Amino acid sequence: MQLTLWTYEGPPHVGAMRVAAAMRGLHYVLHAPQGDTYADLLFTMIERRDTRPPVTYTTFQARDLGGDTAELFKSAAREAYERFSPQAMIVGASCTAELLQDDPGGLAKALDLPCPVIPLELPAYQKKENWGASEAFYRLVRGLAGARRDRPLRDRKSCNILGPTALGFRCRDDVREIAKLLATLGVDVNVVAPLGASPKDLTRLGDADFNVLLYPEIGLAAAQWLERAHGQPFTRSIPIGVGATRDFIAEVARMAEIDPAPALETNDSRLPWYSRSVDSTYLTGKRVFIFGDATHAIAAARIAQDELGFQVVGLGTYAREFARDVREAAARYGVEALVTDDYLDVEAKVSELQPELVLGTQMERHIAKRLGLPCAVISAPVHVQDFPARYSPHMGFEGANVIFDSWVHPLMMGLEEHLLTMFRDDAEFHDGAAPSHLGEEQEPRRPTSAAVVSDIVLAWADDAEKELKKIPFFVRGKARRNTEKFAAERGLATITVETLYDAKAHFAR
Amino acid sequence: MNALAPLSGLAKGACDAAPVMQERGQREVFCGLTGIVWLHRKIQDAFFLVVGSRTCAHLIQSAAGVMIFAEPRFATAILEDRDLAGVADIDDELDAVVDRLLARRPEIKLLFLVGSCPSEVIKIDLSRAAARQSRQHAPRVRILSYSGSGIETTFTQGEDACLAALVPTLPPEPENASHSLLVVGALADIVEDQFARLFDVLGVAPVRFLPMRHAADLPPVGPSTSFLLAQPFLADTAHALQERGARWIEAPFPLGAEGVTLWLRAAAKAFGVSEARFDAVTSPARARAEEALAHYRDALAGKRVFLFPDSQLEPALARFLAREMAMRIVEIGTPYLHRRHMAAELDLLPKDAPIVEGQHVEKQLDRCRAARPDLVVCGLGLANPLEAEGFATKWSIELLFSPIQGYDQAGDLAELFARPLNRRARLEV
Numbered sequence: 001m002q003l004t005l006w007t008y009e010g011p012p013h014v015g016a017m018r019v020a021a022a023m024r025g026l027h028y029v030l031h032a033p034q035g036d037t038y039a040d041l042l043f044t045m046i047e048r049r050d051t052r053p054p055v056t057y058t059t060f061q062a063r064d065l066g067g068d069t070a071e072l073f074k075s076a077a078r079e080a081y082e083r084f085s086p087q088a089m090i091v092g093a094s095c096t097a098e099l100l101q102d103d104p105g106g107l108a109k110a111l112d113l114p115c116p117v118i119p120l121e122l123p124a125y126q127k128k129e130n131w132g133a134s135e136a137f138y139r140l141v142r143g144l145a146g147a148r149r150d151r152p153l154r155d156r157k158s159c160n161i162l163g164p165t166a167l168g169f170r171c172r173d174d175v176r177e178i179a180k181l182l183a184t185l186g187v188d189v190n191v192v193a194p195l196g197a198s199p200k201d202l203t204r205l206g207d208a209d210f211n212v213l214l215y216p217e218i219g220l221a222a223a224q225w226l227e228r229a230h231g232q233p234f235t236r237s238i239p240i241g242v243g244a245t246r247d248f249i250a251e252v253a254r255m256a257e258i259d260p261a262p263a264l265e266t267n268d269s270r271l272p273w274y275s276r277s278v279d280s281t282y283l284t285g286k287r288v289f290i291f292g293d294a295t296h297a298i299a300a301a302r303i304a305q306d307e308l309g310f311q312v313v314g315l316g317t318y319a320r321e322f323a324r325d326v327r328e329a330a331a332r333y334g335v336e337a338l339v340t341d342d343y344l345d346v347e348a349k350v351s352e353l354q355p356e357l358v359l360g361t362q363m364e365r366h367i368a369k370r371l372g373l374p375c376a377v378i379s380a381p382v383h384v385q386d387f388p389a390r391y392s393p394h395m396g397f398e399g400a401n402v403i404f405d406s407w408v409h410p411l412m413m414g415l416e417e418h419l420l421t422m423f424r425d426d427a428e429f430h431d432g433a434a435p436s437h438l439g440e441e442q443e444p445r446r447p448t449s450a451a452v453v454s455d456i457v458l459a460w461a462d463d464a465e466k467e468l469k470k471i472p473f474f475v476r477g478k479a480r481r482n483t484e485k486f487a488a489e490r491g492l493a494t495i496t497v498e499t500l501y502d503a504k505a506h507f508a509r
Numbered sequence: 510m511n512a513l514a515p516l517s518g519l520a521k522g523a524c525d526a527a528p529v530m531q532e533r534g535q536r537e538v539f540c541g542l543t544g545i546v547w548l549h550r551k552i553q554d555a556f557f558l559v560v561g562s563r564t565c566a567h568l569i570q571s572a573a574g575v576m577i578f579a580e581p582r583f584a585t586a587i588l589e590d591r592d593l594a595g596v597a598d599i600d601d602e603l604d605a606v607v608d609r610l611l612a613r614r615p616e617i618k619l620l621f622l623v624g625s626c627p628s629e630v631i632k633i634d635l636s637r638a639a640a641r642q643s644r645q646h647a648p649r650v651r652i653l654s655y656s657g658s659g660i661e662t663t664f665t666q667g668e669d670a671c672l673a674a675l676v677p678t679l680p681p682e683p684e685n686a687s688h689s690l691l692v693v694g695a696l697a698d699i700v701e702d703q704f705a706r707l708f709d710v711l712g713v714a715p716v717r718f719l720p721m722r723h724a725a726d727l728p729p730v731g732p733s734t735s736f737l738l739a740q741p742f743l744a745d746t747a748h749a750l751q752e753r754g755a756r757w758i759e760a761p762f763p764l765g766a767e768g769v770t771l772w773l774r775a776a777a778k779a780f781g782v783s784e785a786r787f788d789a790v791t792s793p794a795r796a797r798a799e800e801a802l803a804h805y806r807d808a809l810a811g812k813r814v815f816l817f818p819d820s821q822l823e824p825a826l827a828r829f830l831a832r833e834m835a836m837r838i839v840e841i842g843t844p845y846l847h848r849r850h851m852a853a854e855l856d857l858l859p860k861d862a863p864i865v866e867g868q869h870v871e872k873q874l875d876r877c878r879a880a881r882p883d884l885v886v887c888g889l890g891l892a893n894p895l896e897a898e899g900f901a902t903k904w905s906i907e908l909l910f911s912p913i914q915g916y917d918q919a920g921d922l923a924e925l926f927a928r929p930l931n932r933r934a935r936l937e938v
Contacts, residue, residue, distance in 0.1 A: 034540060044891075044893045
């Protein structure tokens with residue numbers, strides 16, 4: 001039993017949902033109790049999807065347990081097929097249904113539906129979200145990609161892009177950036193999967209010459225299988241950062257047997273120049289702590305050390321499956337890797353190290369806020385603001401631009417805040433100081449009492465003042481202003497609780 | 510599992526006319542664990558420990574959003590393979606988790622062990638564990654248990670299960686206690702204070718609230734207690750209070766000017782307050798509520814609203830929207846309909862408003878699309894997809910997290926429904 005407040009990853013069936021929701025023409029039938037549909041809102045709210053994820057839940061309740069939950073699953077699967085006519089289905093159980101020992105795979109097979117049905121075994125009490133996504137994608141690829149066959153004859157080499165999913169950190173824009181890069185190299189993209197692919201597309205995976213593996217956490221198992229079954233090599237370098245993007249271009253060029261020079265020359269990243277400009281000198285040796293999924297954490301460490309001139313003082317991951325890679329990377333920076341999924345351990349490490357910048361997930365953002373440290377987000381799990389409307393990849397050369405801005409910004413803000421605090425009591429910086437461009441004759445602005453309205457000084461009765469304090473601070477000011485205006489217009493000398501609510505009713509709109 | 514069958518054997522009254530249908534199928538609802546998110550804020554020295562899976566922890570995290578970092582008073586003891594395989598003794602594991610938790614949080618006075626689907630299915634006896642741990646940690650901490658599992662509870666029913674677990678621990682009223690009022694159901698503090706003031710001026714006393722704000726302030730209960738339900742989802746709590754001899758005061762729920770008046774009047778009547786006094790005390794606040802509501806009536810009157818099942822607040826909300834805001838009701842979904850507690854609401858609802866208990870989400874969406882309502886009240890899993898199809902939606906969870914009961918929140922309640930329509934009218938893109 002593990003005492004948990006925050007969890008970096010959801011259960012494995014949420015990983016499978018990320019694969020299903022990324023694809024088109026696929027439907028997931030999930031044997032799960034009432035309430036597990038909460039996961040839908042991760043997609044509709046955090047990622048702001050405009051459709052429901054393609055998942056049908058059996059949502060069994062206690063009264064169903066005495067009866068036939070297997071029958072419930074079968075009717076849900078049959079109905080889902082009839083309603084959505086998917087090209088393929090995946091079926092499985094969530095943590096509670098795993099305990100019931102109905103066999104979704106066997107039950108679905110017995111239905112003999114007219115589309116491929118791929119059963120998923122996701123051990124909910126051992127594994128987590130990324131493993132679930134990886135396993136679901138691997139099973140789908142294995143089930144649908146078919147046997148090795150001759151590749152179509154083509155002038156240009158082609159590749160698949162493997163690993164981007166729904167709810168993946170910056171996946172949408174990374175894929176666009178990398179596809180652009182591949183086009184510059186003269187390499188065609190055969191299939192991007194799972195994001196945007198249909199089961200029919202997965203049957204074409206074998207047509208590509210090699211695979212570009214963008215997110216090993218999700219796509220490694222499938223890439224390894226395609227290497228064995230279809231003889232497709234896959235890229236090892238992750239194109240996050242300028243150096244890593246160059247390595248990636250060289251690796252792709254080698255696989256495609258083409259010249260990397262033209263693509264390397266189009267390097268339009270501003271990071272190298274920005275980082276060399278004198279304004280960036282103050283970044284030198286800034287102590288940075290890095291935590292996230294293995295792929296993003298390792299990439300961030302290289303950028304921090306080699307491209308921005310920081311000093312990596314801590315590196316860690318919550319992904320135990322990739323702990324070895326992170327340990328190796330940490331050794332290069334002379335630090336010991338922190339491998340944990342307990343955010344209290346991370347918090348303890350951050351407070352111990354007292355870095356000047358924290359790069360991490362949503363959790364590290366909160367840890368840093370609590371400790372008063374600058375922070376930028378580099379990895380899932382992330383909240384809604386990290387699914388931005390604007391183009392913001394982390395991969396490729398534009399990704400390097402985005403990273404420069406997003407990491408340096410909190411440091412600038414930190415510096416500004418520091419300066420303001422330092423100079424708070426200076427003549428030019430105190431609260432009442434007028435902006436200097438208004439000239440010296442300008443009277444310094446003095447704090448005005450909100451209670452002085454048209455020369456009548458209004459008194460707040462004690463209980464009204466107390467009531468006002470119960471109103472959330474961010475609207476309290478407005479409530480105070482409105483009430484005083486209301487009282488002044490009516491010539492009331494004292495504001496009572498009644499006045500407060502009379503004013504609220506008056507101004508309600 | 511799909512049939513929409515009219516329900517037989519309905520309670521007397523307007524339900525005879527109101528078609529109540531039952532539906533089964535996929536339910537797009539939260540489980541009772543979600544109640545923790547507001548309950549832990551109400552009882553300020555209580556801690557909620559869910560015994561469940563990673564899914565449970567993930568759910569609470571998703572529902573609580575950033576709140577989890579403001580000294581959270583809830584957590585999950587995640588079951589692992591070794592717990593299921595019997596390698597680890599569940600009792601020992603659970604005791605160790607509780608010991609560690611209480612050592613870290615010395616300010617906690619009341620601990621709830623909250624059952625989940627996994628813990629219910631493998632039949633972990635949390636009530637026995639709570640009794641054992643209570644003995645170990647007495648008198649500093651009291652430990653209780655209830656189930657918030659999805660298989661047994663829907664969303665707000667988690668609060669019902671929690672309060673029902675509290676009721677047997679409430680102290681008895683003394684023998685010669687005078688008639689007292691207990692208001693049952695978590696309300697925002699500001700709403701609770703408003704009601705307390707109104708009851709005070711009416712001369713209804715003593716008035717107590719359940720849940721209480723601090724673990725030590727347990728309200729006494731006994732045959733001299735009358736209780737008023739502030740929330741419609743408290744079937745088991747009401748039953749437990751009646752077992753202790755308390756008497757239920759039947760009333761509609763305190764939503765909207767009319768609902769609040771009827772709710773207060775039911776209590777006033779039970780305490781012998783004269784009609785004249787009642788009118789004198791409540792009429793200023795009523796007038797104020799009416800004024801606030803008038804601001805939104807133009808925006809809402811005549812609009813057609815469809816409510817998906819979520820919290821059991823739906824019939825009362827529909828009554829408010831229909832009678833006070835002149836909206837037209839397309840369908841009222843509710844996860845569960847307690848016919849006795851809801852009878853007063855059903856009497857007030859338009860006779861032709863279809864009520865659907867339970868859910869088959871796909872078929873309900875089909876009905877919703879076919880009806881083309883002006884406003885859809887639904888959960889966050891459905892809201893954006895329906896917006897993308899061109900429907901204005903009001904996401905329903907906000908109705909649990911915002912103060913909406915009482916005279917002085919009536920305008921706010923109306924505004925919650927008017928805002929999405931207002932926004933759609935404004936946007937030019």
